[in-house]
Amino acid sequence: MAESEATETGSGEAPASNARLLLNTHYVRDLSFENPNAPMVYADLPSAPTIDVTVNVDVRNLQERLFEVVLSMRVKAHAEELTVFLVELDFAGLATVGDAVPEPEVEKMLLIDVPRFLFPFARAVVSDVTRDGGFPPLLINPIDFEDLYESRQARDAELAQSAGQ
DSSP: OOOOOOOOOTTSOOOOTTOSEEEEEEEEEEEEEEOTTTTHHHHOOOSOOEEEEEEEEEEEEEETTEEEEEEEEEEEEEETTEEEEEEEEEEEEEEEEOTTSOHHHHHHIIIIIHHHHHHHHHHHHHHHHHHHTTSOOOOOOOOOHHHHHHHHHHHHHHHHHHHHO
């Protein structure tokens, strides 16, 4: 698996060119919390809610070796036909990939290592916003981004093969 390093320079100096991966910053790009059935959802919830979580990772090349990686999370809580709450979060980070990283490894680093770094921060945002919305804090289970990457590669290969027939 690819190595990654998080390097911080406090003096405003340029990062070392031998770093494999530099995580420049991370931030909330977009956040939405919906509580469509308030206030009755607090008084008359028919059953314990079911929680559906969807996660996606997208990468955008901003400059040579500088990328924005966006970890998108959609969390829907529902009880029977009633929507309890809906959270949509795009949590992003800027990552610089070092010149020493071979091109075939870049995609893997951006789709596995960077989301692995971003996830705890995104998880905390979801937890805080559900708590602030009047519900118990939602702690999303850890995600295996390597497995997610491999599943995505297999799906893409299958689609390419079926398109070529």
